Amino acid sequence: MIVRKCEDKDIDKIVDIERKSFSNPYPHKVFLNFLGSDLFLVAEKEEVIGYILGEEMGDEGWIISIAVLPEHRSQGIGTTLMREIIGRMETDEVLLTLRTNNMMAYKFYMKLGFSAEGFIKSYYENGDDAILMKKEL
Ligand SMILES: CC(C)(COP(=O)(O)OP(=O)(O)OC[C@H]1O[C@@H](n2cnc3c(N)ncnc32)[C@H](O)[C@@H]1OP(=O)(O)O)[C@@H](O)C(=O)NCCC(=O)NCCS
Numbered sequence: 001m002i003v004r005k006c007e008d009k010d011i012d013k014i015v016d017i018e019r020k021s022f023s024n025p026y027p028h029k030v031f032l033n034f035l036g037s038d039l040f041l042v043a044e045k046e047e048v049i050g051y052i053l054g055e056e057m058g059d060e061g062w063i064i065s066i067a068v069l070p071e072h073r074s075q076g077i078g079t080t081l082m083r084e085i086i087g088r089m090e091t092d093e094v095l096l097t098l099r100t101n102n103m104m105a106y107k108f109y110m111k112l113g114f115s116a117e118g119f120i121k122s123y124y125e126n127g128d129d130a131i132l133m134k135k136e137l
Helices: 008-021 028-033 077-088 103-111
Strands: 002-005 040-045 047-057 060-068 093-099 115-120 130-136
Touching (some): 008 028
Antiparallel strands (some): 002 040, 093 130
16 A cells, blocks of 8 residues: 555545445545645555645644445555555644544544544534544654
């Protein structure tokens, strides 16, 4: 498996992974806005099987989204994507939010050394609450 920067040709596949992974997937145009970023990466194994998108905002690095195709999960691909993006960040800390009901992702981030920093009521558009997680770099 290789991890590389996302290119134009990958966007349709990323939208497919997104739809298979989230009940409120990001639309196509969100991903187009991040094309060219060093923090927009794909995992490829014959085809694209996962992606991660992050952003640096001042002193903070943010993970905006990560997803791996369901049939390729629990094989370390998400961990590889997280390590690669964090290695590229020049900030002192990295933050992310997740839905309070996403226990799978919560365990995933805990294992990567993140800790829960706070709770944000009605953070998402559909009214779901969020957990804010942080890792010092
Ligand atoms: C979260 C996600 C990206 C993790 O990717 P992955 O490739 O499956 O993760 P890894 O194989 O690297 O797993 C690393 C650790 O995460 C935890 N984990 C992963 N999948 C898990 C599951 N189904 N249940 C519980 N813990 C899980 C485990 O601690 C695992 O370590 P282990 O394999 O030693 O038990 C993937 O499950 C996914 O795409 N989920 C749907 C989208 C999503 O929720 N994204 C996060 C939004 S905030």
